[in-house]
Amino acid sequence: MVVPLVDLVIQYRNIREEILPAIEKVMSRGAFILGEELGLFEEEFARYCGGSHCVGVGSGTDALFLALRALGIGAGDEVLLPANTFVATAFAVSFTGATPVFVDVDRKDYNIDVTLIEGAITDRTRAIIPVHLYGQPAEMGEIMRLAKKYDLRVVEDACQAHGARYGFRPVGAIGDAGCFSFYPGKNLGAYGDGGAIVTNRADLAEKIRHLRNYAQKEKNVHPVIGYNSRLDSLQAAILRVKLRHLETWTENRRAAAKLYDERLWKAGIDVPKEKSGCRHVYHLYVIQHDARDELIRVMRDKGVFCGIHYPLPLHRQEPYRLVRKIPRNLPVSSEVCGKIVSLPMFPELTAEQVDHVSREIIHFTNGKMERIP
Template sequence: MVPFLDLKAQYRGMKAEIDEAVIAAIDSTQFVMGPQVGAFEERFAAFCNTRHCKAVSSGTSALHLALLAAGIGAGDEVVTVSMTFVATTAAILYSGAKPVFVDIDPRTWTMDPALIEAAVTPRTRAIIPVHLHGLMADMDAIMAIARRHNLIVIEDAAQAHGAEYKGRRAGSIGDLGCFSFYPGKNLGAYGEGGAVVCNDDDLARRISLLRDWGQESKYNHVLAGYNYRMDGIQGAVLNVKMNYIEAWTEARRTIAAQYDRLLASHPYRRPAPRDDCRHVYHVYAIEIPQRDSVQAALDAADIKTGIHYPVPVHLQKAYADLGGRPGDLPVTEALASRFLSLPIYAELRSEQVSMVVSELNKVTLTEAA
C-alpha cells in the first residue's frame, strides 16, 4: 500500500523532540499564546523574510483577519480564484465583502493576471491570489495591477510554506500573506493553526489586537475582535517542525523530480513553474482524462490519491447565492474534472514513487484499451 499522506512516519522521525516540547508546554501552563507561540512567530517571520508574523487559530482566521486589518468590509469586492479550498471565499464573505472570481492560467493553474483588470470595478478593494499546490502565482504581474488600481494584495499561501518567486518567499510580496498549519500541510500543527505575515507595523498591530478580542491590554478592548489565538501546544509543535521544514521541502522537490522523470514520456499534464520559482509541492497533481475511473482503479491497487479540488467554489451549493454558473470559468472547471493528486510527502520512498507510476501506467493502458 502507498498512502496519500503518512503523518505517523513524520512523527516517528522526531517523536522524542515533539514529546519533550509538548510536555514542556503543558508543564508551563501557558496554554494560550505564550512563549512557545512567540518563539515560533519570530522563526516563521524570518523563514518568510518578513518583519512580522502573527500566529492565529487557523488558515481561515488568518485570511479573515488580514482582510479586516486591511479595512475590507461591507460593499467591497475582492478578486480571487475559484480553484481553491472554500476558506478563501468564506473569509471574504466573513468580512462582509463579495468575492469576484477570475479564471486560472492553464499552464500554472494559478490566477491568470491577464483577466484581473476586467474584473476590477469601483468597489474592488483587494486581490487574493492563491499559491495552488505549492506554486506561487505570477506576483509581479498581480502587484503591478494592484498598484495601478490602489488595491491591497493578500497572498493565500496556505499551501506554499517556503515557496519562492524570483527569490522572494511566499507571503513576503503582497501586503499580507496568510498560512495554514493544518496537520497535512508542509508545515503542519497537531491541530488547527495559521499565521499572517507582513512588513507593515500598523497591519501587524491590528492583527495582534483582532486575534485577541481587540485587547490592547487585559480587559481594555479597543477594537471589536475575535478569539483567533494560537494555543501554546501548537506553538511548541511548530517550533520543533521548523527544524525540519527545509529538509522536508527538498525531499518533496526530489520526489516531484522523480515523478517528472518517470512521467516525462506520458501525456499527463502538470503545471509549468517558472525557472525562477521554487515549487514546494504541497500537492503533486496531474491532469488526466477519465480521472474518476483511474482513481478508483488505483485505490483498488492500494495506491491512495486525492483531488484538489473536484468542485470549484463558484459551483459549490453552499455558495450558489454568488451566482456562479457552469461555463463561467472554463479553465478552472475543466481542470477540476481532470486533476488527480498523487502521493507526496517527505518520507515517501523512491520505490514507492516507482510503484505509483507503474500502477498508473497499468491503469491508463487499461483505460485506453
C-alpha cells in the same frame, strides 16, 4: 504495496524525540495561551518567510479573515480570487461582509489567470487574494503591478506554500499580508488547527495582534469587537521543532516530484510544471487525466490513495452560485476540475513508492489507449 495520499505518522516517529520534550516544556510551565513559545515561533517563522512580523492565529481561514478585516475590507467591497481553491479562501472574504469575485485560472499552473484580473476590477474592488495553489507561486510580479495601478491590497493565500519562492522572494511577504495554515497535513503542520499572518507592515501586524485577542487594549478594555483566535503555545512549540526540518522535508518533496515527472512525462501524462525562476514546494502533486474517476478507483483497488483538489470550483458551491465570475463561465476552472488528480505526496515518500504509483498510472493509461480503436 500500500501508498497513502499523506502519512503523518512516519513523520511523527522520526521527530518524536524532539517533539515530546517540547510538549513537556509547555505542560510543565502551565502557560498555554500567548506567551514565550508563541513569540519565539512568530519570530522564527517571520524570518523564514523573509517578513518583518508574524502573528500566530487559530487557523489559515482565520489568518485570511483577520488580514482582510485589519485591512478594513467589509460590506460593499469586492475581493478577487481564483475559482479553483479551497473554499476557505472565499469564506474568509464572506466573513468580512465583502463579496468574493471569482477569476478563472491559468491552465498551466492552476493559479489565478493574471490576464483576466484587469477586466474583473470595478470601483468596488478593494483586494486580490492570489492563492499559491499546490505550493506553486502565483504570478506575483504582475499581481503587484496591477495592485499598485488600481490601489488594491494583496493578501497572499500561502496556506499550501510554506517555503515557496517567487524569484528570490519567499511567498507570504510579497503582498500586504501572507496567510498560512498549519493544518496537520500542510507542509508545516501542527497537531491540530493553527495559522499565521506574515507581513512587513508594522501597522497591520499590530491590528491583527489586537483583533486576535478579543481586541483587548488593556485588561477589560475593548475599543472594537475582537475575536478569539490565537495559535496556542503547545502548537507553537511543536511548530518550532518542525520548522527546523522544513527545508529538508521540502527538498524531499521536490525530489519525489522530480521522480514522478521523469516517470510520468515520458509516458505522455500531463505533469505539473514548475514556473521558471520559482520554487514549487509540492504541497500536492497534481496531474490531469481524462479518465480521472476511473483512475482513482483502479488505483485505490491496488492500494494507492489519490485525492482531488478540488472537484467543484467555488462558483459551483451552493453559497456562491450567483456571484460575479470573470469570465462569466470560468471555462478553465470548470474543465480542469473534472481531470485533476493529486498523487501521493509527503516528505517520507520513497523512490520505490513513486515508482510503484507511476507504474500503475502508466499501466492504467496504456490499457485505456489500447482500447481506443
